[in-house]
Structure formats: C-alpha cells, structure tokens
Amino acid sequence: MLSLNSVITTRMGGASLWRIGVSKPSLTAVIMAAGKSTRMKSRLPKPLHPLCGKPLLSYLLDACKSAGVSRIIVVVGHEAERVQEAFHGQCEFALQEEQLGTGHAVMSARQLLDGYEGDLLVLPGDTPLIDGDTLCKLVEHHRKSGALATLLSAILPHDAGMYGRVLRDPGGKVLGVVEAKDATPEQLAVREINTSIYCFKSPALFDALQEVRPNNAQGEYYLTDVIALLTQQGQSVEAVVADDWQVTLGVNTRVELADVASRLRRRILEKLMLSGVTIVDPANTYIDADVQIGQDTTVHPNTYILGNTAIGEECEIGPMARIENSQIGNRTIVLASQVVECRLGDGVRVGPFANLRPGTVVGNGTKIGDFVEVKNAVIEENVSMAHLTYVGDAHVGANTNIGAGTITCNYDGKRKHRTIIGKGCFIGSHATLIAPVEIGDGAYVAAASPINENVPPDSLAIARCRQVVKEEWAKRRREQSSSEG
Ligand code: UD1
Ligand code: MG
Numbered sequence: 001m002l003s004l005n006s007v008i009t010t011r012m013g014g015a016s017l018w019r020i021g022v023s024k025p026s027l028t029a030v031i032m033a034a035g036k037s038t039r040m041k042s043r044l045p046k047p048l049h050p051l052c053g054k055p056l057l058s059y060l061l062d063a064c065k066s067a068g069v070s071r072i073i074v075v076v077g078h079e080a081e082r083v084q085e086a087f088h089g090q091c092e093f094a095l096q097e098e099q100l101g102t103g104h105a106v107m108s109a110r111q112l113l114d115g116y117e118g119d120l121l122v123l124p125g126d127t128p129l130i131d132g133d134t135l136c137k138l139v140e141h142h143r144k145s146g147a148l149a150t151l152l153s154a155i156l157p158h159d160a161g162m163y164g165r166v167l168r169d170p171g172g173k174v175l176g177v178v179e180a181k182d183a184t185p186e187q188l189a190v191r192e193i194n195t196s197i198y199c200f201k202s203p204a205l206f207d208a209l210q211e212v213r214p215n216n217a218q219g220e221y222y223l224t225d226v227i228a229l230l231t232q233q234g235q236s237v238e239a240v241v242a243d244d245w246q247v248t249l250g251v252n253t254r255v256e257l258a259d260v261a262s263r264l265r266r267r268i269l270e271k272l273m274l275s276g277v278t279i280v281d282p283a284n285t286y287i288d289a290d291v292q293i294g295q296d297t298t299v300h301p302n303t304y305i306l307g308n309t310a311i312g313e314e315c316e317i318g319p320m321a322r323i324e325n326s327q328i329g330n331r332t333i334v335l336a337s338q339v340v341e342c343r344l345g346d347g348v349r350v351g352p353f354a355n356l357r358p359g360t361v362v363g364n365g366t367k368i369g370d371f372v373e374v375k376n377a378v379i380e381e382n383v384s385m386a387h388l389t390y391v392g393d394a395h396v397g398a399n400t401n402i403g404a405g406t407i408t409c410n411y412d413g414k415r416k417h418r419t420i421i422g423k424g425c426f427i428g429s430h431a432t433l434i435a436p437v438e439i440g441d442g443a444y445v446a447a448a449s450p451i452n453e454n455v456p457p458d459s460l461a462i463a464r465c466r467q468v469v470k471e472e473w474a475k476r477r478r479e480q481s482s483s484e485g
Contacts (some may be wrong), residue, residue, distance in 0.1 A: 027121065148204050305324075
C-alpha cells in the first residue's frame, strides 16, 4: 500500500511542483510575422516560404519550444489568414492590421499580454537558423543581470549590410541600435549587429513602446528605438553576443533565403553524418529537416530526401534518387528513381529509373526494375517486376513474376478499376490486364495476352491469335519484285 508521503512525492514530480508554490519563471514569446515581405517579391508571404521542407516561420516556433517557451504569440498582418491557417493550433495570433513597423507589431500583442508580468522573448519571423541554446543563453543572461531589456547581437565576419548596428559607449555599455538606413558612415562601419531577438521584462516593454515615434528614414515605429529610450531613462539594458553569428542571419530577399537554406542543409547533413549515415557528397545532397535515416545507410550524390521521410539502416540511396514523404525499411536500395508517398519494406530493390507514385506499398525482398511505374498498389514480398511495366490500382501477391512490358489497364476513360494478381503467379511479357480483372494464385498468363476475364488459380490463360507460318513466302515476294523491276 502506498503511504501518503509517497503519493505526495509522486505527484510532486515534474510540472506539478510549480503548482504548489515553487514558481517557475514564465517565458512567453512574441514572434513578429506581419510584415509585407516587400523584398521577397513574392505572392507567398515570407513566413510560408519553404525552407528544407517546412515553412520558414516553423523554425522560429521550434526554437522557442526547445528553449522552454510556454506561450507563443505570432503577430500576423500581411496575408494573415494564410499564415493563421498554416500554423493553426501551434500558437496564438495577434493581428497587426496596418504594418507600421516592428515596434507597432509588438504593440499589437499587448492586449493578449494584459496582466502578464514576466520575461518576454521577442523575435522576428525571418531568422530561421536561431536555435534553442542561443535563446536559452539570452534568457539566462537577462535573468542573471536583472536588466529590463537584453538584446542578442552578433559580430559578422563580413560587411553588415542592412542590419541595424549596436551602438556602445567607449566603456562597452549599450546605448542603442541604429538602422542602416538612418546610420552615419561611422555607425555603418560597426560590425556588431542587432539580430532583432530580445528578452524584455513585461509590462515595462509596453510602457517604453508607447514613447516610440516614427521619426526615421522609413517613417516606421521601430522596436529598436526602445533600447535607446530605456538607456536614456537610466534603465539597465544588456547585449549578449551570439556564439555563432550564422544562427542570427535574417531572410529578407531570396538571395538570403538560398544562403540560409544552404547553411541549414549543411547542419542537417552534419547531424545525420554524426549519427552514422554516410553522405558521399554533401554539396550535392538535399535532405529536409524532418527526415530520419538509420545507421550505416549510404546516400549517394544528386539525391533528394524530402518531407516526412524515414529510411532504415544499411540502405543504399541514390545516386539520383528523389524520395518524398515515404517510409523505407532496412537494406533497401533505391537507385536513380523517384519514390513519393510510398512504403517500402526491407531488402527491396528499386531502379534504375523506376517511378513509385503515391499509395505504393512494397513488401520485403521485392524487385522493381527499370522503367516500371507503380501507383496506388500493394506489391507483396519477393515479387519481381524487373522492366517496362505499369501497375496501377492493383494488388500483386507474394512471389509473383511480372514479365517485361506488362500493363494494368486501370482506366476506362471514366473510372479507375482494380487488378488483383494472386500469389506465385507468372505474368508473361507484354500481358495487358484489363481491369477489373483477377488472376488467381499460382496462375500463368501467356506472353502478349490481353486478359479481360478472371483467370482461376493454377490455370494458364492464353489470349492471342495462333501464329501462322507461311513457308517460302518472303523468298517468293523477293523473286516477284525483282522480275517486275
Ligand atoms: C530588423 C531590425 C534590424 C535588425 C534585423 C535583423 C527593426 C526596425 N529593424 O530589420 O535592426 O538588424 O531585423 O534581422 O526592427 N514585421 C511586422 N510588422 C511590421 C514590420 C515588420 O510584423 O510592421 C515583422 C516582419 O514580418 C519580420 C520582422 O518583423 O518578420 C522584421 O522585419 P523586417 O522588415 O525583416 O526588418 P529588418 O529590415 O530585417
Ligand atoms: Mg528581416
């Protein structure tokens, strides 16, 4: 029987501790994603631009979650409905009806944070490489120093371009941030940039934001102005320099999107390599963020592994494979082929030049060779389908051999029909299986037969004209034409 003490200890584990008085410091994040993304020159809003298989904004949500943020508010405005639809259920939304600047964006979340007293992480929606560790360091420093505002800065190894510059006094104390468009040549020479990622105390941030005016080159309410305002008020403002400047890079143009994508790809590939996957040529391999690959699998060059794909151990993928949203077992080979929304078992061999379309399920040990297309079909174990075949809307039983050139005619011009082929069948080359049709277990279909009636188990179906041989016919024809000529 449990004693009262042990019941209490059990209940005190994990989060329930906080409910009995040991207060957990709360951490809320506001992500600004309402901007017009003018520099992207796109109909697609910037938060939804795909980056290694996921929308750009999702990386910010992931980083916040891994830093222990308990509440995430995304400020939406430009194309708000599309962004809300894409992230429905993953965060809260605040609406910024007019895009009047980053300061105004944060102000739009004020109502949702009414009564909130705690630390507030503020992030832009366009720095997808930011990670949980960097955010944790920022928050830790903010809490230790007791500052009202702490900004994350970075020192770039190259020209700081259009980033806001962090201004400090000779003693290193933060004075403010100046936007590139408003900066003097001396200020532009500063290498320490504002990442637009901050930790503030709430509600002090909102009090300061009320004082911000749009007196700048862009006529916007800059969030950055809060830093100078607070220092002028004698409040404590801190800056933490990111250990790795790359995690702070912003995406404002498609050139920056490609740059960030290549850094993210490298990060994904390195993680896989360190977990035991061989990537023969990382410069020519494209693997999305959520892909999982097992130990001792080799990925050869010019290969794309995309979306929600999981690949087992000891597989050989590529060269020239494109695999999307698929599950693949162990010791399977996919050579120069496309596999989309499929499930492949263990020891399957695919390609070269096969096209496995959505809804294909392939059993262990099956071989699908060159110029074979499969769609919405279950192919059981140890089937051989080695060349030039189309199998659509079908079920193929285990140990069946499908001869070269076999076609399932699944479409009658109006509707799709199914072909069922049993276990241990032998379908001769160039058979035409006109669906709906069923070939029983162990049956044979003679080569070049158009089959439109069911074939019972263990029988042979032949459906072709008998061959006629006219002896000497060719010789006579040649003689006739030479006598005429
Ligand atoms: C901003 C910073 C700059 C910093 C850089 C880092 C300001 C004024 N500038 O510049 O100091 O170096 O980020 O990447 O803050 N947004 C809204 N509503 C608006 C305007 C913008 O939600 O009215 C959002 C955008 O969607 C974007 C983010 O705020 O996600 C930052 O806006 P952006 O225009 O990209 O600012 P930057 O020029 O990059
Ligand atoms: Mg930006």
